[in-house]
Amino acid sequence: MTVTQTVVREIETELVVRSAEQEADGVVALTLSRPDAGDLPDWTPGAHIDLVLDDGLVRQYSLCGRSGDAASWRIAVLRAPESRGGSLRVHELKAGSVVCVRGPRNHFPVAASRRYLFIAGGIGITPLLAMINAVDAAGAEWELHYGGRQRKSMAFTAELARFGDRVRIVPEDERGLLDLDALLGRPRADTLVYACGPEGLLSAVEERCASWPPGSLHVERFAARPAESVGAESSFEVVLQHSGTTVEVPPGRSVFDAVREAGVSVLGSCLEGICGTCETEVVDGEVDHRDSVLSDAERDANDVMMICVSRCKGPRLTLAL
Structure with missing residues (x-):
């Protein structure tokens, strides 16, 4: 079945917290809208927004409502x-609070498939919830396996109950860990796997999906993946195509910082290679990808890079800046 994707228009604006509800132990659900009750931009399942909090603190959170709700x-x-401190600040927000928001932005979109296997760990249910609503409405086959430490700490279980036995809730204190060997031990050519949760879960899912057809697995991380040993860094030049400037990026300095110091405006948020805000088009040069956003296929394409963490494998890189 085909899941319709919408071109996303990003905004930066102030939104009002219409409600702040305790969704589970330690989890608050916020509903945000425009002060004038006007429409918000369309978004697609898997999208997230930036909350710009006090002192310029920026954090990314997945949209987990219904993508057709413009209000x-x-x-x-x-x-x-x-x-x-980001989550603590968010938990202090109340109905009537005003918060600056950027987005939406989507680096975890749903590809068309006949069948989906969703795997969530803890708060990793948030991007998957919107996906489930979309693929279910599109008539696709799907199942969700949702693990957490305790049932009372697992968000949206009541909302998921309407899907019946398509959803398996697995609280660790009641049923142990998700049985990934049973779920992923046999590769399925007609199934896409979408997973989100803590690093331990995602690493285990990636290991078990290594024998699946290429492109089967899609993951989103809330923290940067463990760094691989890359050896000593070398300096390289970055040519900024549109501004006509060339900057040097020495070892220990990011492309993002070097470009900003040269006076070129670039947008960044997490600066850890997980949110995708700083994605930049690559015109020429081979990228040393170190982000936690791009898939293997996207890295091989060498079309874009996250300039907050990724570097150049050669002496020169040309970017569309």
């Missing part, structure tokens, strides 16, 4: 005391 956007945020 409001919904996000759900896990309170993570050990984090750098």
